[in-house]
Amino acid sequence: MTNKTKIQVFGSGCPTCKKLHEITVTAVKDLGIENEVEYITDIQKIIEMGLMTTPVLAVNGKAVMVGFSPDIEKIKDLITKNLE
Numbered sequence: 001m002t003n004k005t006k007i008q009v010f011g012s013g014c015p016t017c018k019k020l021h022e023i024t025v026t027a028v029k030d031l032g033i034e035n036e037v038e039y040i041t042d043i044q045k046i047i048e049m050g051l052m053t054t055p056v057l058a059v060n061g062k063a064v065m066v067g068f069s070p071d072i073e074k075i076k077d078l079i080t081k082n083l084e
Contacts, residue, residue, distance in 0.1 A: 004060075005083055008038040010046045011055040016068045017041075020055040027075045059083065 009024050011017020021039045028037055040046065046054060049063065057065040057075065059082035069075065 005033065005035050006038070006058075006060050007033070007035055007079060008040055008058040009055055010040045010049065010051055010058065012043070012046075013041045014054075017055040019070070020057065020068050023070065023072050024057060024075055024079075027072050027079060030072070031076055031079060033079070 007024065007028060009017065009021040011020065018039075021037060025037045028035065046056075049056070049058070051063060051066070053066050055066075055068055056063050057078060059079055062082060064078045064082045065075070
């Protein structure tokens with residue numbers, strides 16, 4: 001995994017968005033990725049990405065999951081599949 005990998009959670013700052021960020025941070029650590037998970041609450045940036053619903057998990061600028069899932073294995077899988 002290179003340092004070029006960018007993992008982001010876009011959200012409004014609501015409890016669900018914060019929870020997705022926490023789960024994603026744990027998933028990234030479990031996968032051995034050293035990158036920080038960026039948590040973006042700037043509505044302008046969310047709109048610029050073309051996102052109408054939050055939370056959103058993005059890998060390298062691409063939305064890979066819209067909405068919330070508490071399933072850490074699913075999140076790990078999405079991150080891993082989108083690193084290539």
